Amino acid sequence: MTAVAVAAKPSLRHRLAERGIDRVLLLLVPGVVFAVALFLYPFLYGLQLSFTPKKGGPFSNYAEFFRDPYLRNTMWTTLWIALPATLINVLASIPIAYVMRGKMRGKRTLTTILVVPITLGTVLTAQGLITYTGPAGWLNKVLSALGISDEPLPLIHNYTGVLLSLVITGFPFAFLLTLSYLSGIDPTLERAAATLGASWGQRFRKITMPLLAPGLAITFCLSFVMAFSVFPSANLVGDPSGTTRVISIAAYHAAFEEYNFSMGSTIAMIMAVIMLLVIGLVLIWRTTLYRGATGGKG
Amino acid sequence: MKGWVARPGRWVVWAIVAFFFVNLIGLVLSVVIDSFGTQWFGTWLPEGFTTHWYGDAWREFGLSQVLFTTGTVAVSVIVISVLVGVPAAYALARRSFPGKQLVMLLFVLPILIPPITYGIPLATVLYKFHIAGTMTGVILANLVPSIPFVVLTMTPFIEQIDPKIEAAARMSGARTLSVFTRILGPLLLPGILAAAILVLVRTVGMFELTFLVAGPDSTTLVVALYNSVFGAGIRANQQVDAMATVYTASMLVLLLIALRFVNPTQLVTRVREET
Numbered sequence: 278m279t280a281v282a283v284a285a286k287p288s289l290r291h292r293l294a295e296r297g298i299d300r301v302l303l304l305l306v307p308g309v310v311f312a313v314a315l316f317l318y319p320f321l322y323g324l325q326l327s328f329t330p331k332k333g334g335p336f337s338n339y340a341e342f343f344r345d346p347y348l349r350n351t352m353w354t355t356l357w358i359a360l361p362a363t364l365i366n367v368l369a370s371i372p373i374a375y376v377m378r379g380k381m382r383g384k385r386t387l388t389t390i391l392v393v394p395i396t397l398g399t400v401l402t403a404q405g406l407i408t409y410t411g412p413a414g415w416l417n418k419v420l421s422a423l424g425i426s427d428e429p430l431p432l433i434h435n436y437t438g439v440l441l442s443l444v445i446t447g448f449p450f451a452f453l454l455t456l457s458y459l460s461g462i463d464p465t466l467e468r469a470a471a472t473l474g475a476s477w478g479q480r481f482r483k484i485t486m487p488l489l490a491p492g493l494a495i496t497f498c499l500s501f502v503m504a505f506s507v508f509p510s511a512n513l514v515g516d517p518s519g520t521t522r523v524i525s526i527a528a529y530h531a532a533f534e535e536y537n538f539s540m541g542s543t544i545a546m547i548m549a550v551i552m553l554l555v556i557g558l559v560l561i562w563r564t565t566l567y568r569g570a571t572g573g574k575g
Numbered sequence: 576m577k578g579w580v581a582r583p584g585r586w587v588v589w590a591i592v593a594f595f596f597v598n599l600i601g602l603v604l605s606v607v608i609d610s611f612g613t614q615w616f617g618t619w620l621p622e623g624f625t626t627h628w629y630g631d632a633w634r635e636f637g638l639s640q641v642l643f644t645t646g647t648v649a650v651s652v653i654v655i656s657v658l659v660g661v662p663a664a665y666a667l668a669r670r671s672f673p674g675k676q677l678v679m680l681l682f683v684l685p686i687l688i689p690p691i692t693y694g695i696p697l698a699t700v701l702y703k704f705h706i707a708g709t710m711t712g713v714i715l716a717n718l719v720p721s722i723p724f725v726v727l728t729m730t731p732f733i734e735q736i737d738p739k740i741e742a743a744a745r746m747s748g749a750r751t752l753s754v755f756t757r758i759l760g761p762l763l764l765p766g767i768l769a770a771a772i773l774v775l776v777r778t779v780g781m782f783e784l785t786f787l788v789a790g791p792d793s794t795t796l797v798v799a800l801y802n803s804v805f806g807a808g809i810r811a812n813q814q815v816d817a818m819a820t821v822y823t824a825s826m827l828v829l830l831l832i833a834l835r836f837v838n839p840t841q842l843v844t845r846v847r848e849e850t
Contacts, residue, residue, distance in 0.1 A: 315716075317681065392834070498687070532698070
């Protein structure tokens with residue numbers, strides 16, 4: 278659009294250039310075309326498809342989702358897995374990142390070691406959980422050899438298995454983000470507070486946390502995105518027809534096993550709405566925090 | 576400086592980290608040992624050791640075909656997303672224009688929405704156009720998160736380059752294309768390399784999108800691996816372990832190469848500034 282206008286009127290071209298519109302923007306075109314064709318269009322197509330169910334009125338798919346407890350509960354199951362997993366990952370990464378921020382001997386090696394679990398992949402994690410924490414696995418052997426427990430702990434093919442798998446794969450990611458945000462905070466601020474007589478706890482609560490909070494909000498969102506779409510691990514180490522029947526399993530089942538693409542899209546849209554709701558809430562919370570912090574400084 | 580108050584806290588933190596790692600090592604080792612073991616029933620170690628599971632897995636899953644597909648998909652995704660993403664990142668870094676926020680949102684959303692959510696409508700559309708099930712379909716699906724990823728990582732890289740260098744080149748009569756190939760290209764090479772390696776890691780590890788659109792002869796390693804565990808037919812557990820070990824070893828090599836070029840924490844901070 279701009280390209281045509283630019284070619285037609287030289288004077289307009291100058292005026293547009295002043296507002297930042299010139300030929301350089303043409304470089305954006307392929308990227309935008311890809312994003313529209315492969316992301317926006319399918320998404321809108323799916324939205325439209327979700328309102329044209331196999332039978333019934335435009336909203337009957339949505340009505341069915343919320344009426345049928347087997348479908349509706351997948352939503353709660355997913356949140357019940359994703360929220361604790363995200364909280365564990367984010368909260369655990371704060372103290373570890375706090376100890377490791379700043380200059381430290383072997384920091385790079387330690388970071389690398391903590392990041393390596395990213396390479397494990399769901400299947401190796403699942404196989405590992407089954408072999409290692411299973412009834413005859415090393416963990417239960419050690420526990421019974423030490424006399425801690427008589428019966429093998431039920432850690433797989435249930436809720437715990439999926440949670441453990443999400444913590445193993447999600448923690449390195451959350452840690453990496455938290456560490457980078459924490460390293461970005463100027464250490465002189467804390468030293469200044471220490472000079473003024475602030476205790477360790479006061480410094481942490483009054484200085485580090487408010488500055489870290491916006492970053493933590495982003496970390497929470499990105500970790501939640503990963504945990505929310507839990508699909509393979511819910512099938513492999515979970516109990517996919519019962520306690521860990523997450524919403525993505527329901528969506529996949531509707532679309533590619535019953536070939537009801539309309540219902541599949543409906544569930545995908547509901548997933549997107551829940552996802553954006555959670556992210557929205559976190560970001561709103563972040564703005565209140567951020568204002569509070571700046572107000573305090575001024 | 577932190578005194579004695581912080582000390583016990585530190586020890587607790589290190590103890591938790593150590594506990595996590597002891598278990599993680601146990602978890603990985605049990606898979607690796609099992610993939611080399613003959614029979615393992617309730618004892619500390621398998622009865623004997625063998626490498627034949629690797630050979631079996633290679634033949635039975637047609638691993639050479641799977642690895643070829645994985646490689647082709649990964650290389651295509653990298654080339655296309657760099658060619659499309661870097662110019663877009665340049666425009667975003669150098670110009671502010673009405674609607675820029677909207678374009679940014681268009682690039683951020685595919686990263687903020689879980690792949691399986693947009694993957695289902697995307698797969699439906701690709702099936703409609705009979706692209707799903709082919710290698711093209713797999714490549715297209717993987718481009719959806721990769722292009723925005725390249726755009727968002729490269730924008731801050733480009734912002735760091737002084738525009739005066741380009742202005743000087745333009746004064747000397749260079750056109751946009753030659754500014755790109757002669758000036759920006761060499762300056763951006765480290766950034767492009769880092770982004771390319773990370774796209775590689777993401778594409779090789781991307782399960783959901785590939786799973787939704789792949790056909791029988793266009794599955795990548797992750798999907799083949801998942802199917803081998805969950806799909807029809809009973810396979811020897813050790814074969815699955817062997818494949819999982821191959822997958823993790825290759826991912827590990829890729830990640831270690833990536834870490835040689837980029838400091839992991841800096842990379843995330845750069846991404847953050849744009850999101």
